[in-house]
Amino acid sequence: MTLATILLVVLAALIHATWNLLAKRAALVGPAFVFAYNLVACIAYAPWLVWILAHGRVAWTRHAVAAIVASGVVHLAYSLVLQRGYQVADFTVVYPVARGSGPMLASLAAVLLMGEAVTPLRLAGLLAIVAGILLISTRGDVRAFARPGGQAGVRWGAATGGLIASYTVIDAFAVKALGVPPVVLDWFGNFQRFFFLVPFVARDPRRALARMRGHWHLAVGVGLLAPLSYILVLGALSLGAPVTIVAPMREMSMMAAAIMGMLFLREEVGPARLLGCAVLVGGVILLGASG
Numbered sequence: 001m002t003l004a005t006i007l008l009v010v011l012a013a014l015i016h017a018t019w020n021l022l023a024k025r026a027a028l029v030g031p032a033f034v035f036a037y038n039l040v041a042c043i044a045y046a047p048w049l050v051w052i053l054a055h056g057r058v059a060w061t062r063h064a065v066a067a068i069v070a071s072g073v074v075h076l077a078y079s080l081v082l083q084r085g086y087q088v089a090d091f092t093v094v095y096p097v098a099r100g101s102g103p104m105l106a107s108l109a110a111v112l113l114m115g116e117a118v119t120p121l122r123l124a125g126l127l128a129i130v131a132g133i134l135l136i137s138t139r140g141d142v143r144a145f146a147r148p149g150g151q152a153g154v155r156w157g158a159a160t161g162g163l164i165a166s167y168t169v170i171d172a173f174a175v176k177a178l179g180v181p182p183v184v185l186d187w188f189g190n191f192q193r194f195f196f197l198v199p200f201v202a203r204d205p206r207r208a209l210a211r212m213r214g215h216w217h218l219a220v221g222v223g224l225l226a227p228l229s230y231i232l233v234l235g236a237l238s239l240g241a242p243v244t245i246v247a248p249m250r251e252m253s254m255m256a257a258a259i260m261g262m263l264f265l266r267e268e269v270g271p272a273r274l275l276g277c278a279v280l281v282g283g284v285i286l287l288g289a290s291g
Helices: 003-024 031-044 046-054 062-088 091-114 120-138 142-146 150-176 182-202 205-212 216-238 243-249 252-264 270-290
Strands: none
Touching: 003 216, 003 243, 003 252, 031 046, 031 182, 031 205, 031 216, 046 182, 062 091, 062 150, 062 182, 091 120, 091 150, 091 243, 120 243, 120 252, 120 270, 150 182, 150 216, 150 243, 182 205, 182 216, 216 243, 243 270, 252 270
């Protein structure tokens, strides 16, 4: 794995944390906000998509089309399952389980289905990143898993992690084996989510517009940054970076989000989160050394 691909993933993680910070400020808006930023993404990235299509850089085989459709469906399912998990279980359980199990399952699938190698350094880096995620998310308080919403959180978090792994492997196969350009894959995924959300907004468009009042600037920010962060990840994969490195290294966004939360939202960091950041960085260093 070259320095350029490592930098792509690190930059993607920083952008991912940034757009999540913006989205958090519009958390109460609900599906209308998701619809709005997907609309922004589809419009903003359409010229790039048209340029790629005009230059004939996409091989529209049935496998490529199937991968694009499957990616969009799994991404949509991921969003819905994650949202449902937050409704019925503890955030402090669902989120760390999802973000921790996702790269682990994606790495396992890459080994079994794509023949990627697992070295001791790579395995140690993956485990360190998962440990760092747990420390950052739970602030070192593992009692969250024993609370009433804890078991449900594990189930919904694991289901979300499975979907993260699924779209990671599908998208990696699409860009690495089928040659689908990252922008094309991401744009059509955004378009599918936009299309499926239309009925929810169409039921009461006035209410949707009312809920979006004062949040359009956030939707524009998320609509521009969210696709860019994932396009960079897909770009790293298309350059040959292994899923077993890229998937866990993406979780550097957890550290960036913790720091941004401290600086901009005045959230408490604490010793456990600082230790988690250090462990996560150590895991990224091990992954970089293993590539």
